Amino acid sequence: MPILKKFPKEPVDVQDYDIDFNTWLASFNPVDTITVKPTTSCDTGITIASSSYNAGVLKVWITGGTNGGSYKVTATAVTTGGRTKQIEIVIRVADT
DSSP: OEEEEEEEEEETEEEEEEOOHHHHHTTTTSOOOSOOOEEEOOOTEEEEEEEETTTTTTEEEEEETTOOEEEEEEEEEEETTEEEEEEEEEEEEEEO
């Protein structure tokens, strides 16, 4: 599965990252919708502190990580039409 985007983060940062499902959803005719907040998971070493979902965008708050580490965060959405989509981002931790 392709990685949507790579983001930098300091080890002590608490950062939010947006995962946007809107382009994917708009590609269907008729447009499909996500009815339940997408699920999230992440590699060991970082923590998903919280997440929220609004209007096709999942906001994920990430904490932790070790300097030099690279961590994958996966969001999975299911639509009313029965489609499933996984989007992955990578968080690269670097103490600058």
